[in-house]
Amino acid sequence: MSDNLVLDGEVREGFILLGKKGVYKVEKFLGEGSFGRVAKCKKLGTDKVVAIKIVSGSAQTEINLLKELSKIDGDKHNLVKMVDCFRYKSYTCIAMELLDQSLYDFMRERYNQPLTVEEIKTIAWQMIVALKGLESINLVHCDIKLDNIMLVDQVSEPFRVKLIDFGVSDKITNMRTGRLMQNMVYRAPEVHLGLPLDQRVDMWSLGYVLCVLYTGTFIHGWDSEYDIIRAMVNMQEKSVSDRFDFWSFDQLIPDHLEAAKKREVEQFVDLLKRMLMMDPSKRISPSEALRHPFFTLGRMQPTAGSNNTKPAAVEVHQQHEATQATNVPQRPAAVLQESHKPEKKPGRIQQQRDAIKNHQGARRKRNPATQQNRDFGQRLQTEAEIRRRRF
The missing domain is CATH 3.30.200.20 (Phosphorylase Kinase; domain 1)
Incomplete structure (x- = not known):
């Protein structure tokens, strides 16, 4: 033996x-x-x-x-x-x-340099498809974060991802009010406050992941639940698009595509706002998200009965490389950027923080939906303050 x-x-x-x-x-x-x-x-x-x-x-x-x-x-x-x-x-x-590496490790290895909108679109589509699949069998992941989204093979299939780790997942029917779940940074507001729970907690966490991928930094601290709720309310007060000047930081886009790219990023920000609605009843569903203009604007719609085994977002991501026909997998823009060995310094992340600081003074007209979301957030903050004082 x-x-x-x-x-x-x-x-x-x-x-x-x-x-x-x-x-x-x-x-x-x-x-x-x-x-x-x-x-x-x-x-x-x-x-x-x-x-x-x-x-x-x-x-x-x-x-x-x-x-x-x-x-x-x-x-x-x-x-x-x-x-x-x-x-x-x-x-x-x-x-x-066996998969490649987590998005957490991938971002860490590139010194948290933000991804491009096209790269995020590829990841977002696949993860929303994953949420739709879970919903079809009444499952909630309950722990979506950078660590639990894995690249399949970044060399041969750039930015193809899979969702892993179902150790704390549960059936929708088993979701109990007051249950504590999710990493605190990615935790949905209804979990923080002990409100009724369902599959929409996953959509919030995914929206937060996409924010981190684009900005290269977490969008609020995590010292306490109260501080996080207060940051969430502040984010809704300014709106996601006011808090982050997303499109001006995508330095990989050629000048002649600036107008079209700005429109695409505006759609991305709109999707984020819908994913990060404080009120879960107003949060976008997976089916609605897949029909959002961020994915469909200017693209051919998938036809009924088509083979969807290959995520549509991967096809979208590769369309721009069609003129570089080759049998060798093309390195993604993020890796090409890293191959130039940028100096190990804050760079774009610091630029983001400076821009955020300068941008916060800008006032934008709110539509009724934004106002409702802000009101719900203020109510949640009041409840959080009551809980903090009680305990």
């Missing part, structure tokens, strides 16, 4: 794990957290490599949810796929497809 066959003790590199659908050799550990560890493993007898999540306890809830996910096409809906599940002593091992 091999010395590396796991019989007792903790799983280590080189160990052999006996699964239900194959035998796996642990090559290296990719990361760990409160949930357990994730290992890169080779499926013996094949050329397949998987990621195995090693969790203390039964993890039965997560397994059941992953089985629910298997009811829909993981590739079509941009959701990670489970390939095997088995037990080792007191641990549960969940084998999933």
Whole structure:
């Protein structure tokens, strides 16, 4: 018997794990957290490599949810796929497809340089499709953040992404008022304040992710729930488009496209405003978001019965590179920018902060929807203040 066959003790590199659908050799550990560890493993007898999540306890809830996910096409809906599940002593091992890296790590490696609107559009479309898929089987992810959105293969498929980590996900019918969920930075206002919850908490978190990708920075602090709620209200007071001068920071756009690009970014900001509505009843749904002009303006609409296995946003993202026909995958604009080795300094992020400061004095006419959103936010802030004083 091999010395590396796991019989007792903790799983280590080189160990052999006996699964239900194959035998796996642990090559290296990719990361760990409160949930357990994730290992890169080779499926013996094949050329397949998987990621195995090693969790203390039964993890039965997560397994059941992953089985629910298997009811829909993981590739079509941009959701990670489970390939095997088995037990080792007191641990549960969940084998999933191996992906590239998280958006959190990707942004960190490029010193938080913001993405272009086209790159964000590609990611946004795929994640909204993922939310629509979850909604179709009555699931809520409950923990959408940069860490849980993975690039599939940034070299061969630039900005193709999948949603991962369903460890705290739940059925919509199980969502209870007052339940604490989501990372505090990405947490929807209704979660902060103990209001009724449903799948719309995911749309808020995704909207926040898109803001971070474009600005290269978090849009509010996270010292306390009260401070976050106050920042949310301030954001609604100014409106997202007032708080961030988005379009002037996209330095990758040629001058002759400036007018068209400005229109596109205006649509992007409008989508963000709808995703980040304080009142969840007014927040945009996945189906509505996919029909938003940010995705449809000036583009051919997908026809009924068309093959949607390849996300439409990926096709949109690649249309501008059609004149550079080649069999070699083109490096995305973000990577081309990084290849010039910009000086390690605040650069665009500091420019954003300066522009935000200068821009906050600008007053814009509010429409009735913006006013309603602001009023709802003020009510939430009042409730947050009451809770803060009470506790």
